[in-house]
Amino acid sequence: MSLSKQVLLKDPTNTLHRQFKNDEFWQKIPAWSSVTRAEFGDHKWQIKNTLVKIDQIQKVLGPRLSDSFYRDMLGGQKITPMNIRITPYVFALINWDNPIDDPLRKQFLPIASQSLPDHPFHMEDSLSEDVDSPVPTLTHRYPDKVLFLPTTICPVYCNYCTRSRIIGGSTESVEKDTYGANQTKWDAVFDYIKKNPTIEDVVISGGDAYMLTAKQLTYIAESLLAIPHVRRMRFATKGIAIFPQKILTDDEWVNAVIAMVKKARAMGKQAVIHTHFSSPIEITEWSRLAMERLYFEGVLVRNQAVLQAGVNDSVEEMVLLTRQLSFMNIQPYYIYMHDMVPGCEHLRTTLRTGVSLEKAVRGTTAGFNTPTFVCDLPGGGGKRHVASYEYYDEENGISVWTAPNVKPGKVFTYFDPIHCLNKDAQARWGEEKTRQEMVQSAKKRSGH
Numbered sequence: 001m002s003l004s005k006q007v008l009l010k011d012p013t014n015t016l017h018r019q020f021k022n023d024e025f026w027q028k029i030p031a032w033s034s035v036t037r038a039e040f041g042d043h044k045w046q047i048k049n050t051l052v053k054i055d056q057i058q059k060v061l062g063p064r065l066s067d068s069f070y071r072d073m074l075g076g077q078k079i080t081p082m083n084i085r086i087t088p089y090v091f092a093l094i095n096w097d098n099p100i101d102d103p104l105r106k107q108f109l110p111i112a113s114q115s116l117p118d119h120p121f122h123m124e125d126s127l128s129e130d131v132d133s134p135v136p137t138l139t140h141r142y143p144d145k146v147l148f149l150p151t152t153i154c155p156v157y158c159n160y161c162t163r164s165r166i167i168g169g170s171t172e173s174v175e176k177d178t179y180g181a182n183q184t185k186w187d188a189v190f191d192y193i194k195k196n197p198t199i200e201d202v203v204i205s206g207g208d209a210y211m212l213t214a215k216q217l218t219y220i221a222e223s224l225l226a227i228p229h230v231r232r233m234r235f236a237t238k239g240i241a242i243f244p245q246k247i248l249t250d251d252e253w254v255n256a257v258i259a260m261v262k263k264a265r266a267m268g269k270q271a272v273i274h275t276h277f278s279s280p281i282e283i284t285e286w287s288r289l290a291m292e293r294l295y296f297e298g299v300l301v302r303n304q305a306v307l308q309a310g311v312n313d314s315v316e317e318m319v320l321l322t323r324q325l326s327f328m329n330i331q332p333y334y335i336y337m338h339d340m341v342p343g344c345e346h347l348r349t350t351l352r353t354g355v356s357l358e359k360a361v362r363g364t365t366a367g368f369n370t371p372t373f374v375c376d377l378p379g380g381g382g383k384r385h386v387a388s389y390e391y392y393d394e395e396n397g398i399s400v401w402t403a404p405n406v407k408p409g410k411v412f413t414y415f416d417p418i419h420c421l422n423k424d425a426q427a428r429w430g431e432e433k434t435r436q437e438m439v440q441s442a443k444k445r446s447g448h
């Protein structure tokens with residue numbers, strides 16, 4: 001463990017998590033060198049200057065972009081399932097002196113030189129959301145909870161997206177049925193929820209609730225609140241993490257959120273936001289101010305992050321992220337093992353990493369602010385605590401799981417990235433027959 005990690009973990013007076021970046025960091029981007037704080041802080045400026053093409057990136061960076069990195073990004077675009085969409089806020093936080101290793105660049109701008117072949121057992125719909133879908137745009141897996149996807153667009157597109165099969169439009173390598181905010185499908189969803197009185201909890205995800213208009217947000221909230229058995233609504237948005245300026249200047253949208261939260265509370269129900277900070281590097285004074293506004297208005301925010309190699313897979317980053325979120329009144333809720341979806345094998349880590357990080361983070365702050373590390377089981381078993389596997393063949397990277405309350409009797413498997421295994425194990429994964437035998441053997445040893 002490095003000295004800085006020891007300092008962070010052992011010194012109770014360490015206050016790094018109370019420090020928020022507040023310089024004119026965007027002015028290091030050549031095209032934005034004279035952009036004022038007021039301009040950069042305006043949500044309309046952020047939207048207008050959002051980057052969606054490599055040519056735009058080349059234009060704003062000018063001489064700061066090397067030819068080799070430019071070519072690497074072009075190569076990445078040929079194979080990635082996700083289009084480029086990145087807010088100026090996030091773009092300017094990337095360390096353009098070393099973009100190869102930058103945790104933010106890794107999340108939003110794939111490069112060919114870091115790409116790895118998909119795991120043989122990867123799945124486009126790893127969580128089987130389409131299988132458990134009774135009506136389009138709705139997944140019903142747990143008895144009391146549903147997942148509603150009213151839109152498939154987001155303010156940024158993340159390389160690790162679990163719904164890369166539908167989010168953000170077709171790419172050079174993947175054809176998609178991206179539907180935007182298609183309101184014509186929503187009433188069928190509300191009808192289904194009305195007819196199923198066991199449903200108390202609705203997650204509104206996507207896509208990203210930031211991309212719903214104030215009117216759409218209100219329509220969804222009021223339709224759901226009008227259903228007597230719906231008690232809880234969770235609106236999922238990565239927005240606070242990657243575009244906090246919207247919270248500070250888009251009053252129409254923020255007022256719709258506040259009105260929804262207050263109306264829910266007056267009815268004895270809950271409406272909350274689930275956001276998605278992955279790394280402390282995303283957190284600045286803009287994040288703190290955005291959260292201050294929401295908190296003073298009584299909006300509860302929880303955080304869900306995906307564990308990613310080279311982004312947040314160190315004790316130091318995870319502890320700092322947890323403490324800094326807590327300081328801003330965001331409750332660290334979940335850290336997910338990376339789903340086994342295409343195009344992001346280089347970002348996945350081993351289950352052992354997840355278990356070790358969970359151990360290291362627990363005890364560094366209050367229990368209610370300690371995130372639960374989970375594996376969302378491929379095949380639709382739902383989220384399980386990382387240490388609750390039935391069996392783990394660590395050498396071959398195979399873990400075996402059950403989900404008695406979600407899919408009784410079914411056995412699930414999750415796989416570590418092959419490049420993280422030793423050479424012999426990597427060779428075994430190269431043979432189809434051996435692969436199947438290893439999985440069967442792990443299942444047998446698990447007793448299931």
Ligand code: SF4
Pocket residue numbers: 153154155156157158160161162163167206207208238
């Ligand atoms: S914001 Fe969420 S839904 Fe959108 S691309 Fe990122 S992970 Fe996927």
